[in-house]
Amino acid sequence: MDTTAGFWLPGQFSTISSDVDGLFYFIYYCSVFLFALVVTAMTYFAIRYRRRGGKVGLTSGFTHNTTMEILWSVIPAIPIVVVFVWGSKTFMRMHAMPGNAVEIKATAQKWFWSFDYPEGASSVNELIVPVNKPVKLTMSSQDVIHSFFVPEFRVKQDVLPNRYTQLWFQAVAKGNFDLYCAEFCGKGHSEMLGKVRVVSDTEFVRWMDEQNKPPAGMSLEDFGAQLYKSKACATCHSVNGTPGTGPTFMQMFGHEVLLADGQRVIVDENYIRESILDPRAKIVNGYQPVMPTYQGVIKDRQIDALIAYLKTLAK
Numbered sequence: 001m002d003t004t005a006g007f008w009l010p011g012q013f014s015t016i017s018s019d020v021d022g023l024f025y026f027i028y029y030c031s032v033f034l035f036a037l038v039v040t041a042m043t044y045f046a047i048r049y050r051r052r053g054g055k056v057g058l059t060s061g062f063t064h065n066t067t068m069e070i071l072w073s074v075i076p077a078i079p080i081v082v083v084f085v086w087g088s089k090t091f092m093r094m095h096a097m098p099g100n101a102v103e104i105k106a107t108a109q110k111w112f113w114s115f116d117y118p119e120g121a122s123s124v125n126e127l128i129v130p131v132n133k134p135v136k137l138t139m140s141s142q143d144v145i146h147s148f149f150v151p152e153f154r155v156k157q158d159v160l161p162n163r164y165t166q167l168w169f170q171a172v173a174k175g176n177f178d179l180y181c182a183e184f185c186g187k188g189h190s191e192m193l194g195k196v197r198v199v200s201d202t203e204f205v206r207w208m209d210e211q212n213k214p215p216a217g218m219s220l221e222d223f224g225a226q227l228y229k230s231k232a233c234a235t236c237h238s239v240n241g242t243p244g245t246g247p248t249f250m251q252m253f254g255h256e257v258l259l260a261d262g263q264r265v266i267v268d269e270n271y272i273r274e275s276i277l278d279p280r281a282k283i284v285n286g287y288q289p290v291m292p293t294y295q296g297v298i299k300d301r302q303i304d305a306l307i308a309y310l311k312t313l314a315k
């Protein structure tokens with residue numbers, strides 16, 4: 001891995017960079033070699049067999065030579081096969097999504113990028129990723145075709161309206177890298193510039209955590225009310241007493257609830273926490289166990305806020 005910029009290419013900052021460059025340089029030097037060979041031979045023959053003193057008929061009369069035909073077919077075929085095998089291996093590596101990747105949603109529109117991270121964090125024109133970890137982007141466009149291009153990572157992928165495309169990379173060093181739109185998308189295309197900020201794992205986690213804190217000046221209860229909607233609790237739980245897919249949150253906190261197994265429990269902080277993180281641990285009588293787990297999706301601070309909000313509904 002060579003992180004200093006070369007004459008032709010920028011520094012290599014992702015795990016795939018050296019593969020891509022190796023293939024590029026192989027093709028490049030093959031081409032240089034063949035160019036030199038052809039031009040030299042051409043010049044030599046042009047001089048050697050130039051027309052002199054009106055003499056004609058310098059060439060011998062032979063029509064073909066099987067050995068030479070085989071040689072000039074087989075020898076050039078070798079580098080072509082090498083390029084094919086090397087290229088398809090690299091292509092597969094670039095396109096097989098690693099299972100353990102950090103998943104981020106990227107949205108392109110005239111003329112900026114926005115990113116949505118796990119657990120509700122988001123950013124505009126700046127993609128924040130952890131170093132030395134695979135990152136998978138699922139991308140779509142709000143309008144025309146754009147293209148996500150980070151030269152230092154050697155990754156480029158079209159971003160389309162009405163369809164998702166994916167791309168992954170693993171950055172090998174911390175720092176700021178340029179993000180370009182590589183598909184002409186209108187008059188602001190050249191200004192559709194972003195950054196990829198590669199940070200340490202702990203910084204990444206801290207950054208996402210901060211995104212999940214209540215906005216300055218907002219109370220924990222109000223933050224909980226906001227999460228009730230943004231985390232989709234509202235689709236299954238009402239706050240006005242009407243039962244839905246799940247029980248209503250009205251008058252729930254501090255009250256007794258009958259479970260499917262006949263037990264009775266009092267709804268307290270730990271019961272709510274468990275219901276959110278491990279919904280199947282205790283099933284409320286009369287309901288289907290269809291609540292999704294919010295493990296890894298919701299932060300402790302957000303659970304605090306939801307509990308605070310649920311308490312206000314019991315008053």
Ligand SMILES: [Cu+2]
Pocket residue numbers: 108111145146147181182183184185189192
């Ligand atoms: Cu664009």
